[in-house]
Amino acid sequence: MSNILPNDLINALKGDPSFDYEAFIAVHDKEEKTTSIRLNPFKDATTEGFDVEKAIPWCRGGYYLKERPVFTLDPLFHSGCYYSQEASSMFLDYAIRSLALHKEPIKVLDLCAAPGGKSTLLNSALHKDSLLVANEIIKSRVNILNDNLVRWGNPNVVVSNNDPSAFGRLPGYFDLMVVDAPCSGSGMFHKDHTAIDEWSLSNVKLCSERQQRILGQSLDALKSEGYLFYSTCSYSQEENEDIVDWLIDCFEMEAVDIEVDESWGIMVTKSPKHKAATFRFYPHLLKGEGFFFAVLKKRGDQSSFSMKKVKKEKNTAPQQVADTWIDKEGLYVFQHNDMLHVFPKQYEMDLQALQNVLYLKNAGTQIGKLKGKELIPAHDLALSNRILTDLPAIELDLEQAQQYLRKENLALSINPDNLQGWILVRYKGTNMGWIKAMPNRINNYYPKEIRIANL
Template identity: 65%
Template sequence: MSNKLPPDLVRHLQGDPHFDYNAFVSIHDKEQKTSSIRINPGKKFDLSLLDIEREVPWCDGGFYLNKRPVFTLDPLFHAGCYYSQEASSMFLDFVVRELKLNREPIRALDLCSAPGGKATLLSSALHKDSLLVANEIIKSRASVLRDNLVKWGNANVVVSNNDPSSFSRIPGYFDLAVIDAPCSGSGMFHKDHGAMDEWSMANVKLCSERQKRIIADSIATVKAAGVIFYSTCSYSKEENEDIVDWMIDTFNLESISVSVDDSWGIEVGKSDKHAATSYRFYPHKVAGEGFFCAILKRKEGLANFSLKKVKAEKNAAPQSLAQKWANMEGLYSFLYHDLLHIFPKAYEQDLATLQKVLYLKNAGTEIGRVVGKDLIPSHDLALSNRIHKDIPFLDLNLEEMLTYLRKESLSPSVNSKGLSGWIIVRYEGMDLGWIKAMPNRINNYYPKEVRIANL
């Protein structure tokens, strides 16, 4: 018997007659880190550059790696070609496809979004004309979330930095809400034994109360017939099935389910009170960490949100300037101070409304700073899937690109084409950022706040 696992947690799990306690303990006696990634379908690159072992069965574009690389030293990671995500949490991709939430444009909310795993997944899995709002309450984490979504390169994303209660101001607005709630973290014990020392039943109770508050404060934002994907990385019933039963008791919800392949090893269960379907991932049964999720649906009869007729403000953005740098099909440009952004035209009214009720960290893609009749291009534009492909570029080798990513000086010799002015730098065909070529030097415009250091 393991002396590491918290006794209170062990007693709870042993209460389930179907639970393989010995296998569970055995795998937790070894600290292991299964490495998995999810590729970005918007950025086509050579998959052979990654050390792929096999596919994640419940996620399109999810892969297990043979060994965990140093992601910081891979330019493809910085280019947003893939995201390092725990395989169990990729189950959201399967749910989106099974419920056909990718068949037509929807409005989706990722409520507790940082660092961005589920948000980048939704950005790929949903219909390309959907609107995604990714929210994070903690300011510093919201900045990380923004950076990861910028790498992903899509313009139909809003990043907000708000308390969940702020979303009650737009009731009946979202078709899908993902609530990956803060939890006691017991599902991470397999890969992080240090987390066992911080676990307690008191923290489980505290997390359960916090989860209820987050849900109660925000659930009104889901429209009638809208879907709620609730998840944690906890094994505790108090944070999982009990929360689901409480949601059904308290709000106008019903449980919905998807059919999973038995060979995947996912444990499909039922909550005690309402027999709501739940999905549990145990590391002795799946190639992944501990994870819980349930899918709920708001019943009909609720009033859905009607976009307020916000007084239209004159858009002074130089549209022709945006067209010079980006593919503007289906998009429009707007100015935030002197920064030019691009955003889906279909959601122009939505953005005006969201700006009224939320604090927005970012909206769409910032393409640059307007200076007179010209533009200083933004790093965000370099990573965008909408950047014009005929912009001058230079291919850098690995050593040169790591120098660039450290924001160190590049030798003028890398400018083998003799280009001048603003130039995109590429690695293996993937855009990573800007340089500006001068007669005798090259200026490195990689943002200092995301540069790699000490490597």
């Protein structure tokens, strides 16, 4: 018996005669951290510079690395060229493709979204004209969620900070809901032994009750025939298969099976009551952490949110101000407080509806604020995938790029006859942010709240 893992957890897993608990124990007796990244398909992102072990078979653009680099010191990380994400949780990409949810625009809610791994994956995997609402209930975690989606660079995203119950005010609105629910965390024991001390059967029960509350208060937002992706990083049946059976019993949900390659090492399990197909990821069977995943489809009738209730407000934002900064095709400009944003025109009324019932942290891409007739460009604009490619720019080497990320003074040779005013700084051809070149100095406009520490 392991001296590390809780006996209650091992005894529960031993109840499955097909489960190799000895191999499971053995892999947990040594604390290991598997490192993996996922490239941003919208940016000029490659694996150059990484010591790649192999590709992740269930996720396009996902790779295992042989060792973990210091991501904080890599300008391409801050520019949104890739995201460091646990490999098992990248299975969403395969689920989306298996269900053909990427074929046409849909409306998607990532309900428990921070820090943003699944949101950035959804934003990559879905049709480019889909609408993604990324929500986080905990206020202190919303900023990192927003920062990661800003780095990803697409304008078809809304970031919100609401309790799950708030989405009951949007009945039948979403085609897909992703609920990566707060859990007891036993799936993380392999890489973090300190989490073991916090685990208990009482906490499993508490998490199961919380998961039911989150789902029960938000599922009305899923349209009839819409899909639910439910996941945890727990091994406990009470938080996984039992929740799936509960959803089938109480919400007219139907489990959806997805065919997976046996060589991947993903264990297909069945829920106790309804024999619903679910998926478990174990670190002794594959290269990844513990993860549970299920797909369900809403079969019952669901009333729908009426867009007729939404009154279109007059938009007085100057539309032409964005023309010299960003590719505005399919986008419109709106103003919130003193900041101008761009957002997909096809979802203009949807944004109004979301504003009416939710607290929104951000929507679309901030492009800047007007000072007289001059636009003071936003950092978000620099990272946008829609920014114009012919704007003034200067390339930095690694040392200069790291100085920029620390918000230090930059000693750059800029010919004042050619470059003055707002200038993009780039590293390996990828935009990092703005500087402003004056006749006698250069101002570093990297946001101080996200600058990196002196490492």
